[in-house]
Amino acid sequence: MDLMDRDWEKLTQEEMKRYVEEHGLSRIKEYFKTKLARWQEVEVNIAITGDSGVGKSSFINSIRE
Secondary structure, three states: OOHHHHHHHHHHHHHHHHHHHHHOHHHHHHHHHHHHHHHOOOOOOOOOOOOOOOOHHHHHHHHHO
């Protein structure tokens, strides 16, 4: 795990701790639902390369569903 991963992990732990202190442990499910919902809003750009006929279009169509 590199330094950036550890920093992100530490920030996430501190944020969770603050949330629990402010709202109580019984509402931690709400915290995680909010965090997971944010990931659905993140735009992802992917490049697919490969030889002709190896299934690039099939792969793209399957992940778009």
